[in-house]
Amino acid sequence: MPDGNNKSLTFSVRKLRKSFGPVEVLHGIDLTLRGGEVHAILGENGAGKSTLVKILSGFEQLTGGELHISDESGNSKQIDAWDNAIAEQAGVVLIHQEFNLAEQLTVAENIFLGNEIKGRVFLDKKTMRAKAQEYLDILRSDIDPDATVGQLPVSAKQMVEIAKAQAKNARVLVLDEPTAVLTQQESQVLFELIDRLRQAGVAIVFISHKLDEIKQIADVITVLRDGQLVGSYPAAELSKDDMVRLMVGRELSSLFPEMPKVSETAEVVLRVSNLLLQGNSTASSFELRKGEILGFSGLVGSGRTALMETVLGLRRAAKGNLGSVEIRGERVDFKQLSAARSKGVACLTKDRKGNGLLLEKGLVFNFSLFSLHKISALLIDTKQEEIAFEKAVETFDIRMKDRSIAAGNLSGGNQQKLLLAKILEAEPSIIIVDEPTRGIDIGTKSQIYHFIAQLLASGHSLILISSDITEVIGLSHRVAVMYHGEISGVLVGDEIEEVEIMRYATGLKNKNLHQEILDKSGTSNAKA
Amino acid sequence: MPKLDLKTAGPFIALVVVFIIGVLVNDAFLSSGNLSNILARSSFIGIVAIGATFVITAGGIDLSVGSMAAFISGCMILLMNALMDSIDSMLVIIILAVIASLGIGALAGLINGLLTTKAKIEAFIVTLGTMGIYRSLITYMADGGTLSLNFTIGDVYSEVYYGVFLGLPYPVWVFLGVSVIGYVLLNMTVFGRHCFAVGSSESVARYSAINVDRVKTATYMLQGVCVAIATIIYVPRLGSASGQTGILWELEAIAAVIIGGTVLKGGYGRIWGTVVGALILTLIGNILNLTDAVSNYLNGAVQGIIVIVAVYLQRGAWRRD
Ligand SMILES: Nc1ncnc2c1ncn2[C@@H]1O[C@H](COP(=O)(O)OP(=O)(O)OP(=O)(O)O)[C@@H](O)[C@H]1O
Numbered sequence: 001m002p003d004g005n006n007k008s009l010t011f012s013v014r015k016l017r018k019s020f021g022p023v024e025v026l027h028g029i030d031l032t033l034r035g036g037e038v039h040a041i042l043g044e045n046g047a048g049k050s051t052l053v054k055i056l057s058g059f060e061q062l063t064g065g066e067l068h069i070s071d072e073s074g075n076s077k078q079i080d081a082w083d084n085a086i087a088e089q090a091g092v093v094l095i096h097q098e099f100n101l102a103e104q105l106t107v108a109e110n111i112f113l114g115n116e117i118k119g120r121v122f123l124d125k126k127t128m129r130a131k132a133q134e135y136l137d138i139l140r141s142d143i144d145p146d147a148t149v150g151q152l153p154v155s156a157k158q159m160v161e162i163a164k165a166q167a168k169n170a171r172v173l174v175l176d177e178p179t180a181v182l183t184q185q186e187s188q189v190l191f192e193l194i195d196r197l198r199q200a201g202v203a204i205v206f207i208s209h210k211l212d213e214i215k216q217i218a219d220v221i222t223v224l225r226d227g228q229l230v231g232s233y234p235a236a237e238l239s240k241d242d243m244v245r246l247m248v249g250r251e252l253s254s255l256f257p258e259m260p261k262v263s264e265t266a267e268v269v270l271r272v273s274n275l276l277l278q279g280n281s282t283a284s285s286f287e288l289r290k291g292e293i294l295g296f297s298g299l300v301g302s303g304r305t306a307l308m309e310t311v312l313g314l315r316r317a318a319k320g321n322l323g324s325v326e327i328r329g330e331r332v333d334f335k336q337l338s339a340a341r342s343k344g345v346a347c348l349t350k351d352r353k354g355n356g357l358l359l360e361k362g363l364v365f366n367f368s369l370f371s372l373h374k375i376s377a378l379l380i381d382t383k384q385e386e387i388a389f390e391k392a393v394e395t396f397d398i399r400m401k402d403r404s405i406a407a408g409n410l411s412g413g414n415q416q417k418l419l420l421a422k423i424l425e426a427e428p429s430i431i432i433v434d435e436p437t438r439g440i441d442i443g444t445k446s447q448i449y450h451f452i453a454q455l456l457a458s459g460h461s462l463i464l465i466s467s468d469i470t471e472v473i474g475l476s477h478r479v480a481v482m483y484h485g486e487i488s489g490v491l492v493g494d495e496i497e498e499v500e501i502m503r504y505a506t507g508l509k510n511k512n513l514h515q516e517i518l519d520k521s522g523t524s525n526a527k528a
Numbered sequence: 529m530p531k532l533d534l535k536t537a538g539p540f541i542a543l544v545v546v547f548i549i550g551v552l553v554n555d556a557f558l559s560s561g562n563l564s565n566i567l568a569r570s571s572f573i574g575i576v577a578i579g580a581t582f583v584i585t586a587g588g589i590d591l592s593v594g595s596m597a598a599f600i601s602g603c604m605i606l607l608m609n610a611l612m613d614s615i616d617s618m619l620v621i622i623i624l625a626v627i628a629s630l631g632i633g634a635l636a637g638l639i640n641g642l643l644t645t646k647a648k649i650e651a652f653i654v655t656l657g658t659m660g661i662y663r664s665l666i667t668y669m670a671d672g673g674t675l676s677l678n679f680t681i682g683d684v685y686s687e688v689y690y691g692v693f694l695g696l697p698y699p700v701w702v703f704l705g706v707s708v709i710g711y712v713l714l715n716m717t718v719f720g721r722h723c724f725a726v727g728s729s730e731s732v733a734r735y736s737a738i739n740v741d742r743v744k745t746a747t748y749m750l751q752g753v754c755v756a757i758a759t760i761i762y763v764p765r766l767g768s769a770s771g772q773t774g775i776l777w778e779l780e781a782i783a784a785v786i787i788g789g790t791v792l793k794g795g796y797g798r799i800w801g802t803v804v805g806a807l808i809l810t811l812i813g814n815i816l817n818l819t820d821a822v823s824n825y826l827n828g829a830v831q832g833i834i835v836i837v838a839v840y841l842q843r844g845a846w847r848r849d
């Protein structure tokens with residue numbers, strides 16, 4: 001950990017420009033980072049935040065402007081050569097939103113990856129392991145240095161990334177949307193850690209679309225709009241409304257629209273009864289009514305995604321599963337997603353990179369992949385495809401400077417919008433969305449919520465899995481909470497509030513328990 | 529943008545270069561007899577390579593095509609000879625053999641497909657295995673020697689290879705037909721899109737409601753059918769089959785596909801590139817035949833080098849992106 005004597009550290013950019021081919025995406029940005037400060041960067045999807053921090057950390061080359069960094073004694077000087085290796089040498093470390101960890105290696109091996117400590121001939125594994133333990137201790141993390149990274153939950157992976165940054169002696173730590181994949185509790189742990197790094201004199205850059213978080217931890221806020229610098233402000237001077245106004249350039253109406261009511265007698269469009277998931281002993285049951293949003297809350301790994309993917313046939317149910325799935329009263333047993341789709345059921349995956357988009361393929365290719373059956377008889381009607389894409393670009397406000405880019409070159413939030421557009425283009429009537437607004441800016445979020453309200457009004461039904469608890473509370477008619485692979489409660493009306501949801505999510509309360517004790521006269525409920 | 533153009537144009541430029549070399553090396557090269565011979569010969573490899581384009585685009589590989597061709601040749605010859613006793617019409621016999629050939633090809637592809645998808649064995653291993661199996665079967669069927677087609681049928685059937693329509697041999701027309709159908713299938717249909725998607729990422733394909741196993745199996749069946757078509761026009765050329773038939777066809781087919789710009793790791797394929805790739809390979813073989821500078825026996829070595837270089841260039845271009 002840095003000694004805390006480099007409070008004088010400054011790292012700044014002047015008139016920074018960046019073009020991809022002929023297209024300029026950053027138009028002269030000025031920014032100064034200081035040791036001991038948390039510097040938040042705020043902006044809509046595609047504003048250029050990720051591109052900016054990639055330049056800071058040497059992953060992308062600037063096409064205009066200057067970089068200045070102060071040395072140990074506090075003298076600032078212009079940098080003439082800058083790439084990833086030089087940046088890390090200078091202590092500037094970026095933690096990408098998509099992690100860069102070797103999944104098969106252990107935590108300790110990852111922390112020292114590319115930075116190995118050598119003995120005389122072989123790697124000095126013992127020292128590395130001890131050091132890794134030391135870094136993890138400083139982070140007050142109880143992760144086992146010998147654990148395989150692939151087995152760890154996301155939050156732990158992030159911790160490993162940060163430990164890895166420490167091994168590189170980071171003076172400037174850049175975090176691109178670190179909390180997008182974390183639960184609120186996990187985010188709080190991260191913030192405590194950021195606070196400690198700040199006190200140690202590290203300069204921290206923090207990108208997030210969650211304004212509460214920015215309010216909580218930022219010292220300075222820099223706002224970008226469409227590749228232009230709007231300005232840098234002391235965080236204390238900006239309210240959340242100010243932030244939105246600076247970001248979007250206008251006032252925002254209410255985030256959550258008025259949701260249409262669902263009558264008690266509305267048709268049950270999806271009924272899951274006693275479905276037994278793999279690796280579970282308790283079966284799950286729930287119902288979804290026409291025009292309803294059923295929220296699913298729970299901690300990471302509580303089995304929400306597994307439950308939905310089992311319903312859809314993307315995963316196998318447990319052996320000996322006696323449960324059933326009914327769509328509008330008709331019993332179904334999906335083996336393939338195409339079968340679900342033809343019954344009007346579709347799902348939005350939370351793993352955008354692994355399951356959602358083909359990052360090296362074009363935008364239109366990705367957009368229509370899930371709905372090709374709609375636009376093809378013998379051959380694909382590419383004209384119709386083009387028209388549908390244009391319409392989706394408008395509906396979902398997908399922003400790009402150039403239509404011919406690959407999906408992977410869209411900004412993170414715009415990739416998410418493209419994925420949403422891809423799924424909805426198949427016109428499903430029952431839509432299961434898993435973390436639908438991950439990485440999406442607040443303006444577009446509100447747009448998507450209003451769009452969802454319209455879908456409901458026209459008779460669609462939605463299952464919403466989200467770790468954003470305000471989103472679940474703001475949108476859902478009812479909320480099912482999962483705990484250790486079972487639905488511990490379905491909350492309605494006034495029960496739908498944060499504390500109560502957390503009680504069910506952490507197992508403090510469980511509506512089944514009572515039931516089960518009655519049913520099985522006290523057979524063991526003490527599952528792991 | 530210019531880089532993209534070069535990528536598309538690369539194989540065509542290479543074709544022109546090889547052609548010019550041919551012209552410079554030997555006067556006989558430009559004779560219409562030689563040119564139509566080149567086209568006819570490239571048809572076999574070309575047709576097989578069209579099938580391979582689908583397999584590779586969808587992320588698979590099929591090493592069994594050469595021995596499959598030999599096996600199907602043997603089956604056709606045995607069947608036709610056997611039918612001589614019971615059926616009078618040569619035409620009917622040939623048509624039955626053609627149907628059988630297509631059926632065996634599709635079935636062989638189905639087996640490769642099911643073994644890779646349902647039994648989840650790597651395509652490389654599965655097709656290496658079936659390659660050995662078919663090669664050994666044809667050797668067994670020919671009892672270590674050569675199976676010859678009955679002379680009377682051979683006479684009628686030879687028209688398929690030697691016949692000419694509008695100045696071009698029939699095999700060239702078949703090649704053209706298969707190419708056009710292949711192009712439409714890969715670039716304009718849902719199936720083609722699915723091949724690209726499966727080759728790019730099986731998990732994204734699965735979450736896009738694509739039946740990955742079915743798509744992959746279909747590409748192997750398509751490959752089998754293409755091998756059968758190539759065999760149908762190949763059998764009348766020699767009128768025989770042996771353990772040596774179709775040797776190294778898999779190398780040539782894969783080489784043609786890769787030279788044409790299809791990406792070996794899957795996700796991107798080009799039919800016209802494959803056609804050009806097949807032409808380049810045949811041209812090179814032909815030029816080696818016409819010169820004394822390099823022995824004709826080294827043809828396989830030259831092709832091997834070309835594949836390796838082509839993949840190397842592809843990787844390089846890939847990284848720069
Ligand atoms: N490699 C690339 N090639 C072409 N364009 C690119 C590339 N990388 C980024 N862009 C474009 O640069 C612009 C800014 O993207 P960037 O990823 O920096 O946005 P962002 O502010 O991080 O947005 P988000 O909040 O959605 O993550 C976008 O229009 C994007 O499409």
Ligand SMILES: [Mg+2]
Pocket residue numbers: 049050051411412413
């Ligand atoms: Mg970004």
